[in-house]
Amino acid sequence: xxxxxxxxxxxxxxxxxxxxxxxxxxxxxxxxxxxxxxxxxxxxxxxxxxxxxxxxxxxxxxxxxxxxxxxxxxxxxxxxxxxxxxxxxxxxxxxxxxxxxxxxxxxxxxxxxxxxxxxxxxxxxxxxxxxxxxxxxxxxxxxxxxxxxxxxxxx
Numbered sequence: 001x002x003x004x005x006x007x008x009x010x011x012x013x014x015x016x017x018x019x020x021x022x023x024x025x026x027x028x029x030x031x032x033x034x035x036x037x038x039x040x041x042x043x044x045x046x047x048x049x050x051x052x053x054x055x056x057x058x059x060x061x062x063x064x065x066x067x068x069x070x071x072x073x074x075x076x077x078x079x080x081x082x083x084x085x086x087x088x089x090x091x092x093x094x095x096x097x098x099x100x101x102x103x104x105x106x107x108x109x110x111x112x113x114x115x116x117x118x119x120x121x122x123x124x125x126x127x128x129x130x131x132x133x134x135x136x137x138x139x140x141x142x143x144x145x146x147x148x149x150x151x152x153x154x155x
Contacts, residue, residue: 022071029134031062032079034090039094040105058139059087061118065131074131082125086117107146111138115144 010016039054053100061083065073096105115136122128138145 016027018069022067022069025066027064027066028073028077029062029064030073030079031060032076032083034059034061034080036089036092038091038094038096040104043104045104049143053135055090055140058142058145059083059114060135060137060139061133062135062137063122063131064134073086074127082105082121083118086121087114090117107138107140111146112153114138115153119153 008015012018015151035056035058037054037056039052041052042049061079063079064073090099096110100110100113103113115133118136119128120135122131122133132150135147135149138147139145
């Protein structure tokens with residue numbers, strides 16, 4: 001295997017023009033994943049989760065949008081900021097039964113709440129409807145998750 005060192009760095013205006021940056025006009029899915037740690041317990045449930053316990057949750061947020069003149073639909077940094085402010089900062093290292101609205105803190109309930117929070121932030125920032133929240137997926141364990149999609153939320 002051989003490795004090549006670039007001889008020159010591509011320069012905008014010399015090697016590529018601004019009108020060439022946008023390759024297509026398609027809607028594209030963009031995703032970011034997060035982890036956070038929280039404690040909770042379930043009501044009306046006979047099993048281990050009846051007792052107070054904790055999880056390292058994994059959260060995946062999937063958005064879609066058409067790309068702008070640069071070929072970017074939404075910056076990964078914006079997805080991170082929006083999700084962190086609307087969800088992660090509210091739940092990380094918290095007792096979920098105390099900080100979430102009155103609900104049983106199941107993954108199924110939490111993922112709907114998360115979808116609503118993130119979509120609300122997109123609307124507040126004026127990014128919606130150009131940027132759509134397509135799916136939110138919450139893993140409670142490495143092999144168990146609950147998810148909602150835009151289609152399910154619009155039913």
